[in-house]
Amino acid sequence: xxxxxxxxxxxxxxxxxxxxxxxxxxxxxxxxxxxxxxxxxxxxxxxxxxxxxxxxxxxxxxxxxxxxxxxxxxxxxxxxxxxxxxxxxxxxxxxxxxxxxxxxxxxxxxxxxxxxxxxxxxxxxxxxxxxxxxxxxxxxxxxxxxxxxxxxxxxxxxxxxxxxxxxxxxxxxxxxxxxxxxxxxxxxxxxxxxxxxxx
Amino acid sequence: xxxxxxxxxxxxxxxxxxxxxxxxxxxxxxxxxxxxxxxxxxxxxxxxxxxxxxxxxxxxxxxxxxxxxxxxxxxxxxxxxxxxxxxxxxxxxxxxxxxxxxxxxxxxxxxxxxxxxxxxxxxxxxxxxxxxxxxxxxxxxxxxxxxxxxxxxxxxxxxxxxxxxxxxxxxxxxxxxxxxxxxxxxxxxxxxxxxxxxx
DNA sequence: AAGAGATCGAACCGATCGGTACGAACAGCG
DNA sequence: CGCTGTTCGTACCGATCGGTTCGATCTCTT
Numbered sequence: 001x002x003x004x005x006x007x008x009x010x011x012x013x014x015x016x017x018x019x020x021x022x023x024x025x026x027x028x029x030x031x032x033x034x035x036x037x038x039x040x041x042x043x044x045x046x047x048x049x050x051x052x053x054x055x056x057x058x059x060x061x062x063x064x065x066x067x068x069x070x071x072x073x074x075x076x077x078x079x080x081x082x083x084x085x086x087x088x089x090x091x092x093x094x095x096x097x098x099x100x101x102x103x104x105x106x107x108x109x110x111x112x113x114x115x116x117x118x119x120x121x122x123x124x125x126x127x128x129x130x131x132x133x134x135x136x137x138x139x140x141x142x143x144x145x146x147x148x149x150x151x152x153x154x155x156x157x158x159x160x161x162x163x164x165x166x167x168x169x170x171x172x173x174x175x176x177x178x179x180x181x182x183x184x185x186x187x188x189x190x191x192x193x194x195x196x197x198x199x
Numbered sequence: 200x201x202x203x204x205x206x207x208x209x210x211x212x213x214x215x216x217x218x219x220x221x222x223x224x225x226x227x228x229x230x231x232x233x234x235x236x237x238x239x240x241x242x243x244x245x246x247x248x249x250x251x252x253x254x255x256x257x258x259x260x261x262x263x264x265x266x267x268x269x270x271x272x273x274x275x276x277x278x279x280x281x282x283x284x285x286x287x288x289x290x291x292x293x294x295x296x297x298x299x300x301x302x303x304x305x306x307x308x309x310x311x312x313x314x315x316x317x318x319x320x321x322x323x324x325x326x327x328x329x330x331x332x333x334x335x336x337x338x339x340x341x342x343x344x345x346x347x348x349x350x351x352x353x354x355x356x357x358x359x360x361x362x363x364x365x366x367x368x369x370x371x372x373x374x375x376x377x378x379x380x381x382x383x384x385x386x387x388x389x390x391x392x393x394x395x396x397x398x
Numbered sequence: 399a400a401g402a403g404a405t406c407g408a409a410c411c412g413a414t415c416g417g418t419a420c421g422a423a424c425a426g427c428g
Numbered sequence: 429c430g431c432t433g434t435t436c437g438t439a440c441c442g443a444t445c446g447g448t449t450c451g452a453t454c455t456c457t458t
Contacts, residue, residue, distance in 0.1 A: 011404065032317070033318075035444070037446090046408090048404095120228070129370055132367065153375075156379050160360055165359050165363070171328055176355070184359070184387055188386060234414070247420095247436080255417080
């Protein structure tokens with residue numbers, strides 16, 4: 001019985017295939033909602049292969065979340081940059097992108113936050129902390145260019161809006177959430193800028 | 200060998216004991232982080248007793264989360280009412296209460312949201328949705344009394360701040376989160392009230 | 399042609415999972 | 429006293445968990 005290994009036998013390809021399946025399945029089912037055997041079946045890969053690439057389930061989770069953090073960070077930054085030079089436009093564009101995400105079928109909140117909350121110890125929490133640092137960096141740049149009174153504080157307030165929006169859109173319903181949160185973020189930006197020019 | 204059943208043999212007491220332990224342990228370890236056997240050990244109760252009271256682990260989770268939702272809802276409403284008649288004071292008091300919570304040792308975010316995110320199907324999501332409805336009710340009352348332009352929208356924006364604050368305080372650090380989010384909520388309230396009197 | 403490395407499928411491991419069953423010990427009530 | 433219902437401790441169930449091992453098979457490189 002010949003064994004089907006796919007077209008090529010490329011370790012990097014195999015790794016990517018596992019990562020892609022894990023990204024979907026761990027998001028849909030939760031970290032504890034699927035076993036390694038199930039992951040392997042869906043990825044069309046044997047357990048030995050998975051363990052050689054990632055060492056453990058924890059290692060696979062870490063790699064999956066780190067890749068996702070990279071992707072999301074890049075996505076939001078590009079959305080901001082595509083909106084032109086105005087800080088308010090950039091902030092609006094970020095929340096427009098998020099609003100589209102909430103409405104996607106299968107949306108279940110932020111995968112990284114969800115993972116961090118499921119396992120109170122482990123890699124997910126570190127990845128989540130770093131993920132938020134990256135968001136904060138982007139938001140701080142926008143806040144500073146907008147002339148905010150305290151760019152760091154404003155950025156953190158908007159970060160809270162971002163994370164809260166994902167939770168509320170997931171658990172309480174998408175309707176209007178994105179738009180409402182976008183307006184809240186812009187209102188905070190205006191208030192902070194006004195305070196800076198008045199003070 | 201005499202069996203130790205505790206001082207009294209009161210079903211209601213037994214039930215409360217299980218609920219109290221489950222509230223702590225499920226929050227600390229996560230829904231999948233502890234088995235029914237472990238719960239029973241920590242509660243000083245046999246598996247048969249637990250299953251007679253709650254039917255299943257899912258039933259125990261539901262009862263635990265519903266009790267918690269009741270408690271949190273009462274707690275926030277009392278905090279608001281204790282702050283006097285001014286809506287802004289009441290809103291500030293709500294976030295002061297939350298800020299104190301974030302700083303408590305063992306804080307791990309909102310137990311109900313965490314549970315809902317861990318099991319994408321099941322009782323936790325229903326409890327979470329209802330939990331947010333209750334928050335929204337309180338916030339809408341405050342927003343309406345503050346003369347907000349759109350009380351429902353403002354309440355939802357502040358709800359997003361509440362949920363996001365718990366996530367950020369848990370995963371990104373407590374420092375300043377409570378105070379910053381409190382100020383953000385009050386800023387949104389002021390902006391909405393100003394818009395209402397101007398329009 | 400031959401070796402090196404990647405992969406598969408399946409068997410296997412000990413541990414744990416949620417849930418059930420049972421006999422014995424206990425309390426409260428008539 | 430004896431009846432009813434609660435609880436305990438323990439054993440047990442089938443299933444699944446994360447992880448390891450092994451021989452066979454396949455591709456690529458030299």
